[in-house]
Amino acid sequence: MKKIFLQISGMHCESCEKIINMELKEVPGFLSAVIDSKSGEGTVDLEDNVDENLILEAIKKAGYLAEIIRKEDPSNGNDKQDMQNGEILVVEKKNVENTEPFKLKLETSVLMDGEFSQKDSGPSFNGKITQTKKGEFQVPKDNKDADEFVEKLMSSSKIRQLFNIFSDSNSSTDNSFVKIDTANNEPDKKSADFVKEKEPQLKQGGQENAIFSISGMHCASCAGIIEKSLKKVPGVKEANVNFASEKARVLYDKSITTIDKLSEAVKKSGYKAQLADIDNPEVEKQRKEKTLKDYKNKFLWSFGLSLPMLYFMLLDFFAFLPGREFLMPLIGVISLLLTLPIQFIIGAGFYKGMWSSLKMKTFNMDSLIAIGTSTAFFYSLVIFIIHVVTNSSLIGSGGEKIADLYFETAAFLITFVILGKWLEAKAKGRTSEAIKKLMGLQPKTARIIKNNTIIDVPIEQVAMGDIIVVRPGEKIPVDGIITKGNSSIDESMVTGESIPLEKNIGDNVIGATINKFGSFEFKATKVGNETALAQIIRLIEEAQGSKAPIQAFADRISAYFVPAVIVIAIITFLVWFFIIGAGLAFSLMAFTAVIVIACPCALGLATPTAIMVGTGKGAEHGVLIKGGEPLEAACKIKAIVFDKTGTLTKGKPEVTDVVGLALADEDELINISASLEKSSEHPLAEAIVKYAQEEDVNIDEVNNFRAIPGHGVEGIINGQKYYFGNRKLMADIVGLDVSKIERKISKLEEAGKTTMILSSDKEILGLIAVADTLKESTIEAVQKLQKQKIEVYMITGDNRRTAEAIAKQVGIKNVLAEVLPEDKANEVKKLQGTGIKVAMVGDGINDAPALAQADLGIAMGGGTDVAMETGGIVIIKNDLRDVLTAIDLSKETMSKIKQNMFFALFYNVIGIPIAARLFYVFGLILKPELAGLAMALSSISVVSNSLLLKYFKPGKKNYISIIAPVVMVIVFTLLFLQFGRLGQM
Structure with a gap:
């Protein structure tokens, strides 16, 4: 295969690109091409034996001029070889004792004429490399620059981000040569063995996520078309297109495909894809503002052109309106002239969308609108032409208008659809307000110290x-x-x-x-993308772009819905025209109304809009939900397993009891104990010293301090010797009888507390108990979960006596004690084996296997590294009441999704029969233009219903969200019926 790079003159738009591609496909041996009308450049892949002049002739035949500016021929070692983004180099360092191969994923490097250069900042090598055979180059042993370059590649974290480098760290660095072997050639056996050994790492390193902003989508079917196109691209592992957020998330293998190929796939399906700039939210904001502005301008132009036709319609009902006699004969020709730009300029996007869907052998919303408006327009055009030919006149006869013209139907239909899309885009913008608020928190500048001077710098330069x-x-x-x-x-x-x-x-x-x-x-x-705020924003964006499992139901319906509607519309026409015997105009308008009203927009918005608002609302309350799947899972949970340490408890021991015995003064008891423990390295010593500081108790100097392993400590304070430790210290070292205080000690220990004894040489002075105390929110959270009929479990590595003492304080009856960290996942699995959905709540570190095993993992975050935590939900504040918040929010969001799906299907259930004129005998006739308005309102109602989640407050009923859907059903049912009555006018 060879590649030629072209400069093409005469191109002006995307149509030019398509024309050239069509001609190139006729050339024998042509493989593929990327033509860019904006830059005036093109790249063509050919089989080796193809004459390049045939390509130039094909482009000339298409009406353009081209010249070859560069060639790439891999079969010729002297030709320039441009390594494309994503290609893999196998780099191998050799010496006498050891062989150390590693793989290098090339991003923006160029290998040409025996020189290897790095375009991006970082280590570089521009020295000559000897070419030993096709695709293989080596550097002599004495070339220190090359050796240093490879070493820098391996050690630089910045370059690692660019390249994905894997190496054997035990290898020597004394190279005899560096070999660079392109991915197009088979690496030697040692390299192949190394790749096999490192397979999991390379698989991870070779895959990358890309997020695209998609423009041009009008319904869920559009999202489905784009998904299909992306999944057909070789190297794509996963593709998820979200209609509501207008984002596509693609997991792909960088060694097989590139960003350009993914963008091209979207473009071929009739839409535009632009790599989302996560680091620069202003770009995304401008894109959305441009979309809103385009819809607004289209609507204003369309409405302005349609307005005279509204006046024409009123002339039929109100004879007193001025200009009636003059205008009536001219209505036909004026309506035609006004409708032409609406149909073919403002509404051109619908035809483009239909053509794209037809190429994919499917239908979408654009198909329905294009078919519906074209039916009304071309039927009217035929009637108008017949009148002109028959009467040799462009105007109506006898002072009356030309009958059976429906140009206004096509015009108003497009106007109302664009109005709906404009309002829908505005409403969708509100669903992502949570992200906008978070982005707005980031300061623009920072005040840093440089060379002992304080200077202000842009935040990007920190x-x-x-x-x-x-x-x-x-x-x-x-x-x-x-x-x-x-x-x-x-x-x-x-x-x-x-x-x-x-x-x-x-x-x-x-x-x-x-x-x-x-x-x-x-x-x-x-800094940058690594800050907690950036991670939170990234996490929310990913969540809002994800799909809940329930979305699959909507996707299945959408896939068959549009073709089914077209069949129903055709049946409607056939029944009215051929069986009932209605007029052609009446039958066609019934066909058009059915086509228009049944667009699956509302169904496509039902799930994603609710997820966007729900996850955003969660973030406002310190609950980060990592997508639709954990959001849906949370409402199905029947059992929750809490890790004890750091989850139910604070994770830090605190002094809980100070018991004076021979020494009644508590402050003096704390003073002596803290003074002794100040020099101790025991974990509990810190709690006692901290308690003394909090109570403003002095800490004295200790002489002759000694730590006695397994017993405690001793030391002299103000000339008096003291001992502080456990029972063994008192019995073995001091020789005091503790039997008299055993009951007090046991009582404290039964409550899960570690008890230490303070004594002098002669008597026991007092007791201090230390324990890992419960969080303030623990008992309240557990009680509220139990009220929701959720079984609560506590899991810990502590002995059963201590574990049950803690569980008793909380009110937890189910205790899993003496469980090793590696066995926690098995305990969760046992609970799942009983057939219930289980959630695991832990700190996301030593609980990672259990969090992964559970149906829902909830990680206690603590405000930083939130995106790195294991688990589908992250609780930022470490407040257990937020676990309840997550579950309540999940239930309300899922309820909202089900309501939305009901609305979407309900509108079609009542809308299609009215549009098909089944209730004609009752005086209900839904005109196509009103069907378009009803369709737009159905989408707006679904988005508005999702926005009611904004009123969610933890622990409180969202009455607005409960009542509003009922009101919506009543209002929209009456509205549909009223639209039907208007059809009689």
Whole structure:
């Protein structure tokens, strides 16, 4: 195969590209081509034996001029070889003792004329490389630059992001040569073995997600067409197109396909795809604003042109209107002239969409609108032409208008459909307000210290390690660690936590949160896409672009719905015209009304709009739902397993009891205990010292301190020797009898507390109990879950006595104790074996296997690294009541999806019979233009119903959301009937 690069003159638009492609396909040996009218360039792939002049002749035949500006012939080693984005190089470093191959995924590098150059910033090598055979190059041993280049590639994290590099770290770095072998050639056996050994990594590294912004979609069928096109592209693993968010998410193998090929596939199916710029939300905002502006302009032009025809319709009913005698004969010709630009300029997109769907051997909304409007227009045009030929006149006879013309039907139909799309786009924009709010939190600049000077820089220029200064009232630019000063920080906009948190040196701060009072300096640890805010935004975008399993039902209906509607419309026409004997105009208008009213737009919007609002609302309350699947799973949960440490409890031991015995003064008891523990490294020592600090108790110096492993500590304070530890310390070292206080100790231990004893040489002075205490929200959350008939379990590695003591405090009856971390997943699996849906709540680290095993994994986040947590739902605030919030939100969102689906199907159930004029005897005739308006209103009602989720509040009934759908059903039913009555006019 060879490739030629062309400069083509004379192209103006996409049609030019298609014409050239059609001519090229006629050339024998032609393989593929990418033609770009904007740049005036083209790339053509040919079989090796094809004469390049045939390509130039084909383009000339199409009406354009082309010249070859570059060639690529892999069979000729001296020709330039451009490695395309995504191709793989197998790079192998060899020495006498060891062989170390690794794979390099090429992104933007060029291999040409024996020189290897790197376009992007980073390590580079431009030295000469000897070509040993086709596709293989080597660097001499003494070429230090090449050796250094390969070493830099392997060690640079920046380059790793570009290339996906895998290597054997045990290998020597003393190279005899570097061999670069293109992916088009078979690597040697050692390279192949290495690839096989590293298969899981390479598979992961070779795949990449791409998110496209799609324009031109009008209904769920459009999304289905694009999905089919993308899935046909070699190398595509998954493709998911979301009609509501106008996004396509594609998982593809970079070694097989490219972004350009994916964009081209979308383009061939009749739509436009642009790689979504996640880092620059302004681009996406401008794109949506342009779409809204286009719809608005189209509507205003269409409405302006249609308005005179509305006046013409009124002339039939109101004889007193001015200009009646003059206008009546001219109505036909004026309506034709006004409708032409509406039908073929403003409505051109419907014809393009229909043509694209026909190429894919399917139908979509564009097909229905194009068929419906064309029926009305061309029928009227034929009647008009017959009148002109018969009467030799363009105007009506006898001062009356030409009968049986329906130009206004086509015009108003397009006008109402575009109005619906404009209103729908505005409503859809509101469904993603949560993301807009989060994006708006990011400050534009940061104040950093450079060369002992404070300077303001754009947020994009902040790098990891920069020292940033924050003053009172300012937003924190990026994530980091405080290095100087302290403050109180409001993190509510990210975590949902309303109370400002005190922050000191060494504490983490989150970007986009607000510094309340103090000034401080901090070191940037996460910038750009790595900040907590960026991860949250990315997670929500991914969730809003995902599909819930229930969406499959809507997709199945949409796939068959449009063809079924066309069949029903044809049957309607045949029955009215051939069996009942109605007039041709009456039968055609019934056909058109059925075609128009039955568009599956509302059905396509039912699920995604609710998911978009639901996930956005969850984020507002500190609950990050990672897509439609976990959102749907949450409402089906019948059992929840809570990990104890860090989930039900705070995860940090605290002093719970101070019991004075021989020493009655509690402060003195704390003083002595904390003074002894200050020098101890025991995990519980920190809790006692911290408690003393919180209680403002002094801590004294200790002399002759000694830690006694397995027993406790001893030391001298103010000349007096003290002992602090367990029973064994008292019995073995001090020699005191603890039997008299055994009852007190046992009582504390039965409550799950670790009890330590303080004594002097002569007597026991008191007891201090320490425990991992429950979170403030734990008991309330568990009780509310149990009220919802959800079985609550606690799982822990603690002994049964301690575990049951904690469970008793919480009110949990089901205890899974003495469970090792690796066995937690098995316990979850056992519960699933009983046939119930199980959720696992844990910290997302040592609970990862159990979170993955559960039907729904809920990770307690803590405000950072949220996108990295295991689990379908992340609770940012570490508040267990938010688990309940997630379940309640899931139930309300799923209820809203079912309501939307009911609306979508209900409108069609009542709309199609009225449109088919089955109730003609009752005076109900639905005109096509009113059918178009009804169809638009059905889509708007579905989006509006989803927007009612915005009124969701944790723990409260959303009465507006409950009542509104009932009102909608009544109002729209009456509206449909009223539209039917208007048809008599």
